[in-house]
Amino acid sequence: MHMADALLSPAVATTMYAASAIAAGTSIIKVNKEKDSIKIPTMAVTAALVFAGQMINYTIPGTGSSGHICGGMLLTSLLGPQAGFLSMIVILAIQCLFFADGGLLALGANVWNMAFYGCFVGYYLIWKPIMKSKMSSKLKLILAPILGCVLTLQLGAFSVVLETSLSGITDLPFGTFVAIMQPIHLAIGLVEGLVTSAILLFISEARPELIKDFKPQTAWNCADGAEKAKSEGKLSFKSTIAVLAVVAIVIGGGCSLLASGNPDGLEWSLFGNAESGYSQNMGLDEDDYGVQSDAADKAQGIQDKLAFLPDYAFKNSDSVAGTTTSGLVGIAIVAAIIVVVSFIPKLIKKKEVNEQGDQQGK
Amino acid sequence: MSKGTNKASNALNELRDMDELANGNSLVHELHPLVKLLVTIAYIYCVVSFSKYNLTGLFIMLIYPVLVFEFAGIKISTCFYKLRLVLPLVLMVGIFNPIFEGKAGLISMITLMMKGTFSLMASFIMVATTPIDGLCAALRKIHVPSILVTLLLLTYRYISVLVREVAIMTDAYKLRAPKQKGIAMKAWGSFLGQLLLRSMDKASELYNSMQLRAFKGEFYYASQRKLNARDLVFLVGCIACFVCARVFNITELLGGLFV
Numbered sequence: 001m002h003m004a005d006a007l008l009s010p011a012v013a014t015t016m017y018a019a020s021a022i023a024a025g026t027s028i029i030k031v032n033k034e035k036d037s038i039k040i041p042t043m044a045v046t047a048a049l050v051f052a053g054q055m056i057n058y059t060i061p062g063t064g065s066s067g068h069i070c071g072g073m074l075l076t077s078l079l080g081p082q083a084g085f086l087s088m089i090v091i092l093a094i095q096c097l098f099f100a101d102g103g104l105l106a107l108g109a110n111v112w113n114m115a116f117y118g119c120f121v122g123y124y125l126i127w128k129p130i131m132k133s134k135m136s137s138k139l140k141l142i143l144a145p146i147l148g149c150v151l152t153l154q155l156g157a158f159s160v161v162l163e164t165s166l167s168g169i170t171d172l173p174f175g176t177f178v179a180i181m182q183p184i185h186l187a188i189g190l191v192e193g194l195v196t197s198a199i200l201l202f203i204s205e206a207r208p209e210l211i212k213d214f215k216p217q218t219a220w221n222c223a224d225g226a227e228k229a230k231s232e233g234k235l236s237f238k239s240t241i242a243v244l245a246v247v248a249i250v251i252g253g254g255c256s257l258l259a260s261g262n263p264d265g266l267e268w269s270l271f272g273n274a275e276s277g278y279s280q281n282m283g284l285d286e287d288d289y290g291v292q293s294d295a296a297d298k299a300q301g302i303q304d305k306l307a308f309l310p311d312y313a314f315k316n317s318d319s320v321a322g323t324t325t326s327g328l329v330g331i332a333i334v335a336a337i338i339v340v341v342s343f344i345p346k347l348i349k350k351k352e353v354n355e356q357g358d359q360q361g362k
Numbered sequence: 363m364s365k366g367t368n369k370a371s372n373a374l375n376e377l378r379d380m381d382e383l384a385n386g387n388s389l390v391h392e393l394h395p396l397v398k399l400l401v402t403i404a405y406i407y408c409v410v411s412f413s414k415y416n417l418t419g420l421f422i423m424l425i426y427p428v429l430v431f432e433f434a435g436i437k438i439s440t441c442f443y444k445l446r447l448v449l450p451l452v453l454m455v456g457i458f459n460p461i462f463e464g465k466a467g468l469i470s471m472i473t474l475m476m477k478g479t480f481s482l483m484a485s486f487i488m489v490a491t492t493p494i495d496g497l498c499a500a501l502r503k504i505h506v507p508s509i510l511v512t513l514l515l516l517t518y519r520y521i522s523v524l525v526r527e528v529a530i531m532t533d534a535y536k537l538r539a540p541k542q543k544g545i546a547m548k549a550w551g552s553f554l555g556q557l558l559l560r561s562m563d564k565a566s567e568l569y570n571s572m573q574l575r576a577f578k579g580e581f582y583y584a585s586q587r588k589l590n591a592r593d594l595v596f597l598v599g600c601i602a603c604f605v606c607a608r609v610f611n612i613t614e615l616l617g618g619l620f621v
Contacts, residue, residue: 004452006478010411028507038569040509044516045524045565051517052524053554055370056532057544078558086510090517097489097497098380099373100448103478104485105406169414169474170455171462195550202555210562327418330617334421338428345389345432 001070001156001185002095002110005103009167016163017108023116024089027082043079047087050075051094058195069192072118073127073148077200080212081123088115109163113156121155122148131213140214141200146193153189157181368536370529376444377522383436383490390434390487394593395496396503401600402488406481408604414456414470419611420477426600427483434491441486452478494518499583508580515581523564527557 008016031039050071057068071091075084089111095101102110130144161177164170170177200211208216384391390398405426412420431438442449456474459467489497498511531553535545545553606612 004455004478005406005410005481006452006455006474008410010407013410024507024510028509031509038566040512041516041569041572042562042565044513045520045561045568047513047517048520048524049554049558049561051521052370052528052557055373055525055528056554057369058550059542059544059546061547086513087517089510090513093514094518094521097485098377100445100482100486103406103481104403105410105481170458171467171470172458173462195554198547198551199555199558200551202551203558206555206559207562210558326617326621327611327614328617329621330418330611330613330615331421333616333620334425334613338425341425342428342432345429345435349435 001114001153001160002092002102003106003113003160003163005105007164007167007169008103008106008109009169010105012163012167013105013108016106016112020089020108020111020116023085023120024111027085030082031086039079039083043083043087044090046075046078047091050087051091058191060191069195070114070118070153072114072152073122073145073192074196074199076119076123076127076148077145077196077212077214078210081119084123085115085119088119109159113159113163117152117155117159118148122152126151128213131215137204137214137216138201141204141211142197145196145200146190149193149196150186150189153185153192154182157185368529368532370525370532374522374525374529377525379444380490381493383440384493386435386491388433388435388491390430390491393491393596394500394587394589395492396500397589397593397597398488398492399497399500399504401597402484404601404604405484408608409477409480409484411608412473412477414473415466416611417469417473417476418613418617419607420473420480422607422612423480423604424476426603427480427487430487431483434487436487436490438483441483441490445482445486449479449482452482495583498581502583512581524557524561527560531557 005013050069053071053074054068072084072088075087078084079087092102092107092110092115096104096107096110126148127144130140130147133140135143158178158181161174161181165174165177172180203210204214204216208214405423409420409423412423428438431441453475455478456467456471459471459474461467463470492500494515498515501511501514502508532545535549535553536542539546
């Protein structure tokens, strides 16, 4: 889900940076307030662990393929939302800088799509309510990560589509793009959720205190009443409703888009008339990004009349699609300049070496 | 450890290679990290802001990465070899444009691919010529909060430790479970879970040792050298060139001289 730089227009990239920066700012204030200096090394080690954990491939039973985790939900469940968010930012920054996984300019958007939803939405909407409910602790640790991962990945995937469409980069229609992204991430989210819950179940047996908001059932806890122990095994009515509601939102939100396959209603309501350039309706038409109607119209006209490069360039010198004669000649010249220029450093080095050699010779 | 089979040990090699490149010696390595960071951001911003039909105008931007690669003494092929797994994803961005937009879509597809590749080259060359300490100090200079920078530095250091551990574990698992693709379901929890438990102990040891060295939540960087004239010339010159290239279609103007 890592977005590359070319997927975003500067306006969208900057907006996402600002949004992520605000979330990061509030998280930093919260983490600093706790004045818990052990937290920083723990966050660093956990982040490094999640990063290393992404290298592990898990066999998906019955499919013959394998998947890996992204780790947003795992970090949240171990560190809490704010510290988890900061750790996730660091992981994404390292991926971006050292592995070119996601662009530098797109980092803000990537942080939002993968860390914000995974940490904040996943925690406050899913993790905390489920941990507070009266389910059996095993059920909690199965349900929370799976629901959390599925929901947050759906939100993230939808954001990717929204950001790309607002940037006017791809000509893939909004509905088609959504229909491609959501089901893929439904599967990914499910696998990630299963792996995360397996890990948390393992941890809960060895060191349950490591898991945020998790109170395991022990003989100790249950001693204050046999009745309580009994009820903990069952789902209470309230929590059942809550869980069902969340499931409905996930399935409804994710699948209705898929099912209709032609989500014109949504597209219309969000963007107005797509043909007249939906970025204009979103107030993003200041520069020439977006599905700019002028360029698109001209290009369309050219396309109707003429074949690709050769004829067009000579008959019509309007430089809409960058294929004018002078443009082509210009490209050749720039290419030549680049080749020539790339020799300059070598020449300088040679000169230095020669001079050094001369000095040594003397 | 055989190369190419273990994802974790590959990542380890990548990190080490980048570290070695970053500790090289060249004119570009000598530039102040802050200047490199700012110029790279300006470059990517500029490249991305080109209209998607402005192929000719964008082309001139190739000069910057080519020159910097040459001055840094790093082969451009190194960048493409290292990024061979990411590059196809970047190139896929506009792959549908020709289908939906016909021939103009072909141009926008090529422009998008160029944008993606140029941005990748620029950020690669920045990281390949700047050690992480320098980068973190530069981030502190532009007032990125200390907790994030400290976290970045610590995580980076710990990644190599934990990735090595994962590499050993997956190798050991593979030897005991030959012809199996990945970790079997019954070991899903215990595999990373075991490492997690050990890591938590490691974290508290790390914390203790840092406390003994008077850690109070922030690192202090050895005094970085100040910006010198060369840095400033590079910064101002590069940004001026980028803006020129963005405003005027230099490729077209050059071509116009001959047509």
